[in-house]
Amino acid sequence: MDEQAIESTQGQKPGSPMIVAIAGWMLPGLGYVVLGQTWRGVVAGTTILLLILMGIFIGGIRVIELPGFDSAGKRVVVPGTDQWVLTARPVPTLMEEIWFMPQLLNGPVTLLAGQQSLALTRSGAAMKMHGRLDDIGILYVAIAGVLNLIIIIDSAHRASKASLSETE
Amino acid sequence: MLLAQYAFRPFLNSPPIWDYWLLLIIPLCLGVAIVYKSMKVASPRQLPLEAISTMAYIVGAMAAIAAAVTLLNAIM
Secondary structure: OOHHHHHOOOOOOOOOHHHHHHHHHHOOOHHHHHOOOHHHHHHHHHHHHHHHHHHHHHHOHHHOOOOOEOOOOOEOEOOOOOOEHHHHOHHHHHHHOOOHHHHHOOOHHHHHHHHHHHHHHHHOOOOOOOOHHHHHHHHHHHHHHHHHHHHHHHHHHHHHHHHHHHHO | OHHHHHOOOOOOOOOOOHHHHHHHHHHHHHHHHHHHHHHHOOOHHHHHHHHHHHHHHHHHHHHHHHHHHHHHHHHO
């Protein structure tokens, strides 16, 4: 591993680690861009967005499914009430759609794709695929989310180091 | 009607690549390698070679593990 590369803060703008982390979640790679490491952000962010796109291409848009909705895209309510399961019982509902959690690490891109998936499910345009290709598509988007988490942590760490070296 | 709904439509239904699903590991590993190496390298010029070698390591290691598990399964 290239220690110099990790330690290098040349050409890096100081930034708040929190702002850098939030920017990285809002759009993959944006945290690096905020720090002034544009090429790093563009390469990592574009690769993550391509992985999401490939996952949707392989398994169809329904590889991203918002929790709390049934297979027809209707809100699931707690029996006997009109309470939405996601607000009434968030933990078990999220556990049923556990793959949505790593997918959500991609940021609003996942929420927008999930919204689109829901709309296409309701209109009957998108069918739920089953089998390996669906699993692989889900995995692509989930791994993209985990990679985004890793670059969020790295960019926030670089931001904290840059602000530390500025104060010294 | 149902068959027509399952027919390939880009980004809505899966493409007909069921027989080649194992090859889908290569672009995934390449993506992982590019993102990982983009954090580590100092210059973008180093990235292509570093990413390809990391991808080869990941694919090679997974193939070796698969071969070992298959062998173990055959023996036991």
